[in-house]
Amino acid sequence: MSPRKGKAREKQEWQAGWWDFQPLAERSLRPIEWSPSSVIFSAHPTQPVITARHFSSSKQFLIPSPAPAISSPASYGPPTVISVGPGDDWLFAYFPGRNVDGVGCLWKRGPQIDNWNIKEWWSFAQGAGVVTASWLGTPREWITSDMSGSSTRLPPRGPRTPVSNPTLLLVTQDHHVQVCYLRHYMSSLRFLNCPMTQPGIAVEGQAQVPGDACGIRQCFRAAIGLVYNEQAILIATRSYHTPPPSKDNSRFGAVDSTLPDDMNQPLPPELQSMEWESWGEESTINLYEVQVRHNGVQIAGLTVEPLPPLLNCGGTLVDLKFISTPPSLDVQNSPSSPRKRSNERGQFYIASSYLDFEDYTSPPKSELRVHFIGRQPSPGPNMPKPSWKLHNTCARSFSPRVLTFISPTAIRSDSGQCLIYAGIVDTSGSFPASPSKSKKNSVGNIQVLNLSDLADHEDYEASPIRSDVTRMGQDLPVNAVLSPNGPLLCLVSSSLWPAQTSVQLSPKRKVDRDISGVPVPPFAARLASAVISTRSATDVTHALALASTPITDVLDTLYHAHKFLDGHQNGFSEPHTLELLREAMAVYIERSARIKDTEKDALTARWKTAHDICSLNACNRAFEDCQDSEGYDLDAAWQLIGLAGWVVSFTERVMKQCVLSCDLTTEVVKQESGDDCQPAPPSELSPPLDSPILLHLAHPFALGNFVTALSHVQKYRAYVGSLSARGENSQIARDVLVDLIDSSGVDFAALKSALDPALEEIRAFDRDSCRRALVSCQPTPAMHPHLSKIIQEITQSSILNKPILFIKPHDLVDGVARLNAAAMKDKERDVITKGVLAGVTSTVTCLRCGGESGVVDDFDVGGTVSPRWRAWEKMWTLRCICGGSWSRSK
Incomplete structure (x- = not known):
């Protein structure tokens, strides 16, 4: 129902019908996946196509x-299953056939996210x-505690797969479990198939047991469970019964051949024996234990053992x-009990949601059930292996509201409580009074529930589910996926x-506090x-x-994350510091793109300063990688000259800001004291020292990068200048480098000598x-006195x-400056090599900073290009120096 125009709109209400919730009862929910590289995969609504969107850029x-x-x-429908590998390099999807066999497909990702x-x-x-x-063989996860700030690596989850990558486990409609895997050093996939309805085993190299694809009992919903510190895999399935297939393949053959002309005559025996009441969805959830064994060379077997089912599990199963x-984190962090830490298994829950449409005259009733299943201890060392046992069951009804989706949280509180997200929508409500001011309005909320009793978690605030005001109560969420780190949910x-x-x-936690009671931002640990x-x-x-997040909260979150990382490494860690700086840069880049006021320039200056630190670090790695016993690799001469030119240009920018800051600071003091000769005392410093580019002189990590780059340029200048030019090309290279450095207006040796003690x-x-x-x-105000001292010494x-x-x-030449600026605008620089991109045929674009690069996966290793330089270039084929993902340029 859409709102009417006019004043009556203020009292207009919307009402959802049972048909709006009917998509939840479909045999397959619309799939959606959020990959570790922040790509959201979803099914095209009508075609056999997977659509992808990189979040939060506009790349699709x-x-x-x-x-x-x-x-x-036309013979295939949209994919009903989409699954992304844990390493973000594999993708699987299943396309159901329309009167033809279905198709499963496996993709391998290239260096770019859209490749x-x-x-x-x-x-x-x-x-x-x-x-x-x-997917089996998932990597071990890290978790950071909100209270202590300590990081813990969780135990492995599910069986290990040392002989294959990838290893994919599938459950099919005919109650079979299938393992698809790629053996190391093999070019094609291999398959193991085993029925689940009875104990069985499948061995690599032996004939596989075919499935009963024409059976009257088919699985329509299934879940695969991987437990921490547990080699066994649990599978839960829900099935439905259908009428047996007719011998006549025509659409109405069964009716025409069996029903008598005279309806008063008795039905044929084959129809009389049918149990009509048994057709439809079962009321049980069947459980199976699966083991994937290997002998170090190949997968030795796939075994399946049925477990006792869960009985009387509600009506129409939704999820x-x-x-x-x-x-427990206490066990994980205890160094005194390594054996207990390595052997303790995690807890295991089965969550299922149901709908009851009753007589189809009103919105359905919804229910959520949770079953806790754990290992039953073995009676003795010589007794059979421990079995699974149902320990507890709890249920909750949400009427008159409706539960539409459930999702495990990425949060694990320090108290060890288990949590789950529940998307609950209203069945009626009012349209907003002023839809022109708000295009979306709340139709429900996402709540955090305890798995122990399904009660609302009191430490979390519910977040709203928003819908377009023109379709409130109609486009309800039918599925959801949690983002890789947990702060966001994508709803379809x-x-x-x-x-x-x-x-x-x-949903956000109301208050996060560390051990000392100091509030901690909710996203710092993540x-x-x-x-x-x-x-x-x-x-x-x-x-x-987001514009709704105050900049003070942003800085506080980044600060606490930095503090957690320092605690993880017991001190300064250059890789983690650089990675956190890249994430801070991503915040300022996206935030500056959302605003248009004076804050935009300040945010732009911040992220460009962070980008320069990353560039300096990359340049230093290049000079180090291209060094040999005699000096520097001459095969990479022109490439290193390009990097040296960028370092010189960057140094000039820093030095110009030093001169401007010194002059502005002195002018402020002159105006305040009336003394034309008195320099700026440290106690009376002014805002010019807050310029982001001066961070290169004020922070130990940034200044260390800067000093190292100056040292490499100085050494490279001395090394190349000492060589005798044996050809025209080498003579030009030497002259270009010498002229580049000597005519810069900066004495690099003297500058480095001044910055070393600083x-x-x-x-x-x-x-x-x-x-x-x-x-x-x-720079922070605490750094101003030291920064002022450095600037005065330099200037x-x-x-x-x-x-x-x-x-x-x-x-000095009229018109040359304009021509030079125009030329540089046309010749954009490579964000990695700092060279000119003119003439490069294949480029990629960074989705974070927007920089372009010719560094792609197809390297030309011929000619005289240095292998050392190529190895350094290959470091950046998967991501930009700012940490952003690559996309193929248009």
Whole structure:
């Protein structure tokens, strides 16, 4: 129901009907996946195509469909299963057939996020399509405590897979479990297939047991559970019964051949014997234990053992999920009990949601049930292995509201409580009084529930579920996926066209406090965990970049994350510091793109300062990698000259700011004291020292990068200058480098000599002040006295030749400066190599900073290009120096 125009709109109400919730009862929910590299995969509403969107950029692309779906798209429906590998390098999807066999497809990702290539596709018989999928061999996770700030690596989850990568576990409609895997050093997939309805085993190299694709009992919902410190896999399924297939393949053959002409005559015996009441959905959830064994060379066997089912489990099943929680953090962090820590298993829950449409005259009633299943201890050492046992069951009804989706949380509180997100929508409500001011309005909320009793968790605030005001009560969320680090949820609605997906904030904790009682921002621990796990933190940085998040909260979150990381490494850690700086840069880049006021320039200056620190670090790595016993690799001469030119240009920018800051500071003091000769005392410093670019002189990590780069340029200048030019090309290279450095207006040797003692003094600074300076990408007031001392020493000595620094030769010739600026605008620089991109045929674009690069995966290793330089270039094929993902340029 849409709101009417006019004043009556203020009292207009919307009412959802049972048909609005009917998509929840479909045999397959619309799939949606959020990859570790922050790509959201979803199914096209009508075509056999996977659509992908990089969050939070505007990059959208399509995944290439397998050959059968391309040649005959009308014969296949949209994918019903989409699953992304834990390493973000594999993707699986199942496309159901329309009167033809279904198709499963496996993709391998290239260096860019939109570069997916089909590895292999294979067919599934009708009635034996894929219901769910899960990847084995998932990497161990890191978790950071909100209270203590300590980081813990959780135990492995599920069986290990040392002989294969990837290893994919599938459950099919005909109650079979299938393992698809790629053996190391093998080019094609291998398969193991085993029925689940009875104990069985499948061995690699032996004939596989075929499935009963035409059976009258089919699985339509399944979940795969991987437990911490547990090699066994649990599978839960829900099935439904259908009438047996007719011998006549025509659509109405069964009716025409069996019903008598005279309806008063008795029915044929085959119809009289049918149990009509048994058709439809079962009321039980069947459980199975699966073991995947290997002998070090190959997968030795796939075994399946049925377990006692869960009886009387509600009406129409909507969702079915396993929730595995790790062992107690106290056990994980205890160094005195390593044996107990390695053997303790995590807890295991089965969460299922149901709908009851009753007589289809009103919105359905919804219910959530949770079953706790654990290992039953073995009676003795010589007794059979321990079995699974149902320990507890709890249920909760949500009437008159309706539960639409459930999702395990990425949060684990220090108290060890298990949590779950529940999306609950209203069945009626009022339209907003002023829809022109708000295009979306709340139709429900996302609540955090305890798995122990399904009660609302009192420490969390519910977050709203927002819907378009013109379709309130109609496009309800039917499925949801949690972002990799947990601060966001992506919801997919029941609308077929256009496809409706929305990203919304997950519930926040009301108050986070550390051990000392100091409030901790809610995203600090998640950001620290992402950095430690080398996982993309785009979802966290997006939440921090929202205009509704105050800049003080942003700085506080980044500061506490930095503090957690320092505690993880027991001190200073350059890799973690650099990674956190990249995430801070992502916040400022996205935040500056959202605003248009004066704050935009300040945020832009901050992220560019962070980008310069990352560039300096990359340049230093290049010079180090291209060094040999005699000096520097001459095969990489022109590439290193390009990097040296960028370092010189960067140094000039820093020195210019030093001169301007010194002049402005002195002028302020002159105006305040009336003394024309008195320099600026440290106690009376002015805002010019807050310029973000001066962080390169004030922070130990940034200044260390800067001093190292100056040292490399100085050494490279001395090395190349000492060589005798044996050809025209080498003579030009030497002259270019010497002229580049000597005509810069900066004495690099003197500058390095002045900064070396300053670096030693800065390293003794207060760590809290250094953390806040790094995450804010500008000097703090506590650094001003030391920064003023450095600037005065630089500007009042012979380090700088100010006329040459500020006035270049081409500036003295009328028109040359404009021509030079136009030329540089057309010749954009490579964000990695700092070279000119003119003439480069294949480039990639960074989705974070927008920089372009010619560093791609197809290297030309011929010619005289240095292998050392190529190895350094290959470091950046997966991501930019700012940490952003690559996308293929248009």
